[in-house]
Each structure stands twice: as C-alpha cells, then as structure tokens.
Amino acid sequence: MIDHESSLNARENNVKGSENNILQELREVLGEDWVSSNPSVLENYRAAYEINAGKRMEPEIVVFPSSDSEVKKVIDIAEKYAVPMLSIGKYFDHTGERNAEHGGVLMDLRRMDIVGG
DSSP, X not given: OOOHHHHHHHHHHHHHHHHHHHHHHXXXXXXXXXXXXXXXXXXXXXXXXXXXXXXXXXXXXXXXXOSHHHHHHHHHHHHHTTOOEEEEOTTSOBTTSOOOSSSSEEEEOTTOSSTTO
C-alpha cells in the first residue's frame, strides 16, 4: 500500500533541502532577474495552487523563461531535483491542466511570444 502522505512529505523536504541549489542553477540559466523566491512574488501565484484541495499554497520558486531552450533547461533542473513543476500561460491558466500538489517551481511563460515556434 502506498502512503501518499509520506510520499508528499518526502517531496516537500526534497524541494526545501535543495532549494538553494535549484535557485543557483535556475539563475545561471535564466539570469538573476528572471528567477524569484521572494514571498511577495510567490503570493501573486497562489491561485495556481489553491485549486488543489482548497489548501493555501504557493510555489517556492517562480521562473520566467523567454525561449524554448530555457524552458527545456528549467524542466531538466526540476527533474534533476525531483521537484514538482507547474506552468502557466498568458491568461494565468494551467497550461496542461495539471495542478501542483505542493510548492516547487512555477514556470510563467508570459515572456515567450511563441512556444515551440
């Protein structure tokens, strides 16, 4: 039997324990101005997380890629650290219609003119 609560707690600890490494790698890829863990910025993205179980949550890191190659690098970093990732588009919708279970990385795609183009 899978203990979903333990699994969720383990993933949360993985994000928190690796956050400085993730931030550093993301800033190397996107630049200092396009990666944020500032609580006032994270608060702006809470709506992307509140759909899930009505919990008050927000991402732990928000990134703003401007190209397909940056998106791929962000995904690779999130996968490397096994942290959840959610992306949103221009109208603050859930691109891919998947909700985050908790924190992790939120990718705001509004800097991109064309995705995959």
